[in-house]
Amino acid sequence: MLSQSVENFLKAIYDLQKGDQWVATSALAERLKQKPASATNMVQRLARTEGQLVEYVPYQGVRLTDTGTKVALEIIRHHRLIELYLTQALGLPWDRVHDEAEKLEHVISEELEDRMAAALTDTRFDPHGSPIPTKDGHIKKNDAILLADVPVEASVRIVEVHDHDARLLRYLGDLGLYPGAAFTVIGREPFSHALQIQFGDRRLHLGEDALAHIWVTITISAVPVAGTPAQELP
């Protein structure tokens, strides 16, 4: 049985790891609100004792092995399934389920996991739009882009809202801005980069913090997306 602390490290490494890149111990420490030395310490213990979960190279970083990824995905499945269950079955608001799931994810049995899944009609996404890994450890990558990177005049649909900041979630939820919501970007402020959007019949401003946590897909793009060649309209 892995300790809650070890499980949290695996989860954090998974979150921070892009592809098969190395994750810096300092990045881990920051994510987990610990000191760098503590992260190094734990990562070394992980690499040494707990069988084949991570690879660690001093001064370079740490990354999950296939086994480690499997374990991380199990915990993430717990987390997201719990979030979904709490909103769907018990009516908890989407800004409170994260903290609750953060504790429950480490203690529920496989059987409880299965029962919760069975009680839900659709277990593909959690309330923030994050994909829920399947029981056998598969997760669908979502191809959304950060709202901060969306060009002006594009119309978008919210795919995912990162769930760490409850205040932001409450704010967005009150406005109706959760996954599925669609709006058009009508302007960007020169320095703050804040967006003006047209959402139904309302005009809203979204500050930097929001832009960095909302992932969208572009539904109508008036201007070429960065990286793709411009397209002539007839």
Add this chain to the structure above:
Amino acid sequence: MLSQSVENFLKAIYDLQKGDQWVATSALAERLKQKPASATNMVQRLARTEGQLVEYVPYQGVRLTDTGTKVALEIIRHHRLIELYLTQALGLPWDRVHDEAEKLEHVISEELEDRMAAALTDTRFDPHGSPIPTKDGHIKKNDAILLADVPVEASVRIVEVHDHDARLLRYLGDLGLYPGAAFTVIGREPFSHALQIQFGDRRLHLGEDALAHIWVTITISAVPVAGTPAQELP
């Protein structure tokens, strides 16, 4: 915030404490599957640091203060409410909910507690018939007697089945012997003290382990109950 270990100690003291009697540290140790020295150690820490939860007198024992009792009842409320929720809402069998609740009781928020309670129609008893303390720390004492102490020929109704032994629960559940079930004691074996009972149209034997974990009320008593004077029948 109290640690899970501390919470478990408070719960164990509550369980073992009759009235305002002292609980032996060795009894605590046994209940918690620890060594006596560990229990002494923890009890001393409890008495010293965590504000006014227990009274401790060396070589005599430990007991809960009013504050300590309040805290213990909160945890027990969590435990039993979770057990009830898991059976009612998620269909977990009554022999598996104890272990699950043992872990969940320490981590659910007040809000989740309230939502679970609201989702249930009747929160008076858990699936084993144990009373669920109210949110303000009241619990109804139940006046049941141990099946082991029931005289032959009495008819009884099961009030409560202690939930520690999952094997026993599964066995009893398969027979239909859960709280509410009624039967008549038709005989007792001389040495083993095992009971023969008439349950509907079935005759069953209940061994010592069962007798020590089932609590009943007597519905019809053919023979005077121990302690009450014999009564002449016309």
Add this chain to the structure above:
DNA sequence: TTCATAATTTAGCTGAGACTAATTTATTAA
């Protein structure tokens, strides 16, 4: 290419919560 600075690791400390072995206190039988 070198050296200052930033990032990382090492060394050593701490508290929680368990343990064993040794000691002390209570209890009970003679």
Add this chain to the structure above:
DNA sequence: TTAATAAATTAGTCTCAGCTAAATTATGAA
């Protein structure tokens, strides 16, 4: 009333999981 035994506590050890301070390694600007 005392001595043997049982119960409980003390002393000292261990691991986990965090910390600070000191030392080491990488990095990048001159």
